[in-house]
Amino acid sequence: MSKHRTCFGISFGNTSLCIAVQKDGKTDVVANDSGERTTPAVVNFSQNEICVGALSKNRLLRQPRATIPGVKRFLGSTDASLWDLSAHIPCEAHEGSLRFTVTYEKDDDELCERKVTTEELITYQLKKLHDIAQNQRNDDSYPCVISVPTSFSEELRKVVKTCAENAGFDVLRVINEPSAAALVYLNRKEPTIESPHILVYRLGGESSDVTILKYNGGIQQIICSERMISTGGQQWTVECAKYAAEEFKRKTKVSWDELSQRSKGKVLAAAEEAKHVLSTMESCVCSAESIHEGLDMNVQLTRARFEKSAQNHLLRAKQNILDVLGTAQITRDQVNMVVLSGGGCRMVSIQNMIASEFPSAEICKRIAPDEAVAVGSAIEADILYSRQVACDEKHLKRAIKLPTLSKNIDIQLRDGSAETILAKGTATPCKFEGPILLGDDEASVKILLLQEGLPLAKVVMADLNDNSDLTLSVEVLEDCTLRCQCVDKTTNRIESIIVE
Known part of the structure; x- marks a missing residue:
């Protein structure tokens, strides 16, 4: 396989960074220059260099005024009061972002100040990953997929994409972290698997996430996702x-x-x-x-x-999982797979707790939890890049406009209320399919799709009979097109609408 099928997956957390490569049909994490498979998300400034990684982390104690640990959690924020190291490094709001003032010594012992924004710090971190990637692909193009929390808005995803591009990457798509982690294991599943519920548990350095996914026909749908900043x-x-x-x-x-x-x-x-x-x-x-x-x-x-x-923290982690199951209205027995991600899930106590709570589920930990998101992102990058080879540039640009749904897609029920069928944050392409039940003496049906309460698409099928067997299909394609289709299986009638 040529170098042009070498793609990368990026996981950048608040405490650590990881990059995986898909090459010659194999996916693996790329070690940094220290031989480590993950890199601390710490940036150190000096007169001669900007350093990211283990060396910077070691300098955090000796040079606290020149070293900034992970700032991912501040992306998009202008609240300087959230910065907990203000005693060493001043922080202020500046043009819709946070700006930090680092101080370091020059060779003549003169103190030098430098101001740097959250976006610039993240770009430096991603530039470190780009330096690591150069050992795998010596080229002008470094195609990648980068993962972010499900809570990231479309605006924040664009910021992350810009930071990665400024670092030297060609970003094919920005996807959700739990979707990337699940893809590692779903990519190997037989196509006969039907509608399993997948729980993705991430325990990072300073936060944790519980996400419930539903997998059907090769499409992942996020049912519920919650982030807990109190558990890390x-x-x-x-x-x-x-x-x-x-x-x-x-x-x-x-x-x-x-x-x-x-x-x-x-x-x-x-x-x-x-x-x-x-x-x-x-x-x-x-x-x-x-x-x-x-x-x-x-x-x-x-x-x-x-x-x-740490028993009390373990109990809190367990309760977080149970709370999200309650929100998603599913039981533990309905969970078919549990995927572990984040460095905290390396702890034996976490793995034992998960195994105890979900005895009938497959516990997925074959890939190191702190590497799973990067590996899944690399798999997605290979899928997308293989399509790019076969598609023209114009088609590709349309395909990556909507990496995830920015709003819920709802269906209006008979009583006027609305029910979500494709949730905000669901990776595209995605699809919903389900039966339509007719009431007594009902000879027609109207399907009304909504976004934030506003009409999105309407399909009407009339002249139905008692034997009509109706199915609704709602699909969002890669080029942002929405296709809504109502099929009567008894007569093969189809009513559909396409919204571009």
Whole structure:
């Protein structure tokens, strides 16, 4: 297969970045220059370079005024009060965005200030991924699919697309993170699978998502999706750090409050590393050098003790899942697949909780959870790029105008109320199909589709009889065209309308 079928999938989170490549019929994550498969979403500024990744994360403690951790959660916001590191780096609203002021030293020890916006920081992060991609494709074009939360508006998706293009990528489509994660496993399913409910659980660094998808005829439909900013992997890290600090205090009489900000950062970094180790090992040593007056911290930590310290967060994660199931009005037994994504889902306690709550479902964790979204995005990129090879440029541009539905598509019921059949955020192309039931002595039917309460399309079929077997089909195509069709299977009559 030629280099022209080399495509990329991008997952950029608030705490980490990941890029996968689809090449020669295989999909895999591309390691960065440090050999790591994920890259910290941290940007450091100096006189000679702008650095993204592990080195920047290490500089966060030593150069807090020149280093900015993930800012994805601030995209589209102008609320500077949300910035929790304002003591080190000032933040202000500026032209519809947030602008940060970093300070670093020049070679002559003179302090230099630089102002940078949220969009610029995200572009630097994506440029780092582009540098990684260059090891896989030495070309002027780097086709990719990039994933975003379902809550991102069309405007934010355009901003992300622009940032990626400024970083050097050719963005084929912007898709939803849970859809990308599910695609990893649905791509291998037999076509006989019918209408399964798929739960995608993402536990990231600072937030989590629960999404219910329905899969039918190769089309994913988002039934319900909720983001919880109060539940993230960082909370497990903090609990681990608290336990380590208590053990350090028991041995040295030095409390957490007596530690400097830099020492607290060291303990949190050590706790994060211990959390990762305990995902594969039963015990580890949580250690950090020179915590207080030359004293080192070395705390023996077991997985059981770690899980006990964070039990309340695990229960909250479980309740979040149950709440979304209630909102979607489905039971646990109706969930056929559970897909895990996000680095937090590497924790054994999370995997055991999911397996316990969904004993009859397939638990999908073959792909590392923090890599699943990138891999699914790369699969989608290959699908889209293969179509581009066969289509002219004009057709392609039309095909990527509407990566997801920006509004619900509803159908008006007999009592005048409306019911959503294709939800906002559903990836296109998408399709709804269902039966139409006739009332007693009813000889005609009117189908009225709505968007935000306004008429979108109307189909009327008259002269029906008692034996009429009606089916409604509503489909949104890749070129943004909507096709509504009513079929009488007994007579093969069709009434349809196309809205462009």
